[in-house]
Amino acid sequence: MKSFNTKTITDALKKHDYPFFKGDYNLNIIGVRSNDTDANTFNDVIVVLYELDKKQVMHVFPATTDPGLFYRKNPLNVEGTAIVVPGHYRGVWQIGPHQAKYNALVQRKPMKVYRDNDQDAGLDMDETSIDEGLFGINLHRAGVNNISLQVDKWSAGCQVLADPCDFDLLMALAKKSASMYGPSFSYTLLTEEQL
Template sequence: MRVRYGNLQTALIRKGYQFFDDGDYNLNLIGIRTADNQSNFFNDHFAVAWRFDGAPHCLVFPATTDPGIFWRQNPMHIRGTAILVPGQYQRLWQLGMHRGQYHALVQLMPARVYRDNNRDSIIDIDAPIDDGLFGINCHRASGTHGSQRVDKWSAGCQVLANPFDFALLIALCGRAAREWGTTFTYTLLEASDL
C-alpha cells in the first residue's frame, strides 16, 4: 500500500479527526487496518506523518492492528479478546516500558475495543464494545528480526513487525517529546478510509 502525507491528512480531516500539521516533529501516528479479518500475518500498516523544516514526511511500516490467532482462540480477558475500534484516541499513549522490558508507547487514556469471545480464528467486529484501560500498547514483535506471523505477539496491541522500524518510531517519538510532550494521539483507520 502506497500512503503519502497528503492521503493521511485528507483521510483524517474527512472523518473529522485532528491532523497535526504545525511545527516540526508534531507526529501523527496512524494505523491502517486491512479488510482481511482472518489473517495471522502483519498485513496492516502503521504510518507516521510529520513536518520537518516545513517539509512533509511520511513513513509506513508493516504492522498488525489485530490480535494474533492464539489470543483469538485463547482470550486473556473473560469478556473476550480485545480488538481496537477504529477512531481517534487523543493522548492514548505515553512513552514508557512495554511489560517493563523495553521502551514503547504504553496506554495512558481509555480506548474502545470490540470483545471477540467466540474463540475462533476470525476477527469479529460486530462484537460488544468495552471502554477502558486494557494495556493497548504500541510495541514490536521480535527484538532481533522481522516477524511474519502475529501468533502471540498481539493480544490487542498495535504491533510493528520489524524491530528496526520500531526503533525508528521510538526515536521519532523521543524527538517529538522534546517539543510536544510525552503523550501521543493515535488514529486507527480502515484501508477503505484512504
C-alpha cells in the same frame, strides 16, 4: 492493502474530522487496518506522519492492528479478545515500559475495543460488544532481532510493528517529539476503506 500517500492520509483524517498535528516532529501516528482481518500476518501498517522544515515526512511500517491467532482462540479477558475500534484517541500513549521489558508507547487513557469471544480464527467486530477502558493496548514491536511474519502471540490487542528496526526509528522520533511537545501521543486508527 491499497496504495496511499501523504495526501491520501491527510484527506482521510480531514474527512472524518480527525486532527492533524503540525510543527516539526509533531507526530501523527495512524494505523491502517487491512480489509483482510482474518490473516495472522503483519498486513496492516502504522504510518508516522510529521512536518520537518515545512515539508511532510511519512514513514510506513508493516504492522498488525489486530490480535494474533493465539489470543483470538485464547482470550486474556473473559469478555473476549480486544480489537481496537477505529477512531481517534487523543493523548492515549506515553513512552513507558512494555511488560517491564523495554520502552514502547504504552496506554495511559481509555480506548474502545470490540470484544471477540467466540474463540475462532476470525475477527468479530460487533458494535454491541464495544468495551472502553485501560486495557494495556500498547504500540510495541514483535521480535527483538528479526522481522516477524506471523502475529501469533505478539498481540493480544496491541498495535505491533513487525520490524525491530522500524520500531527503533519510531521510538527515536517519539523521544524527539516528546522533548518538544510533551510526553503524550495520540493515535488514529483507520480502515482500508477510509483511505
